[in-house]
Amino acid sequence: MLELIKKSIAASILIGLGNFALLKLGNPIGPVIFAFGLLGVCYLGLNLFTGKCGFLFEDKLKIRDLLIILAFNLIGGYLFGLLFRVADSSVIEPAVAKVTTWEFSLAFFVKSFLCGVIMYLAVKMYKKGTPLGIIFGIPLFIFCGFQHCIANVITLGVAADFSWSLILAILGNFVGAVFMSWLAVELTKKTKLTANKKSVR
16 A cells, blocks of 8 residues: 555656646657656656556556555645645746646546546556657647646646646546556557457358
8 A cells, every 4th residue: 555655646746747847848849858756766766657548447546546646746746735835935926827728627527538538548658668659748748738637737736726627537537547458458459359250251
């Protein structure tokens, strides 16, 4: 349990560093540097909710463990957001400006869903031996305005604020990642089935 918590907090620190760079530098450099956070998470084998939820069934994760990861990602993320706020006041204004654009809406959920799809693919590609999914996927979801729940809670910490849209971001990220995981498994099954039929002939 303690190891699970430590790895979850550590993951929120790395994503926090990426988000800090995004708030500090803006486009186009910030989104590219943000990828460093997820690369670190994957390389060190840390626990990030958005990187784990798509593998809930593939890796047979326990729901309880996933909820613990989420809880400590959120707690750690918000606290480090507050820390960044103290460390550099220049990131406060862009954080506040970003939070004011977030709405509890279907559009926000869809943006979160699409981010979940990208996060699953990015981590899946890393597990297959290439970091390209992370290097290109992270800037992709940021440039598209998709919503990442852990990055958002860090931004909320920097802004010293709260938004109910965070709930939509969590749900959207989860549903998007799980949907993409299911789709990938189904496509793999069909490919194998087709290959087996051809071999029988």
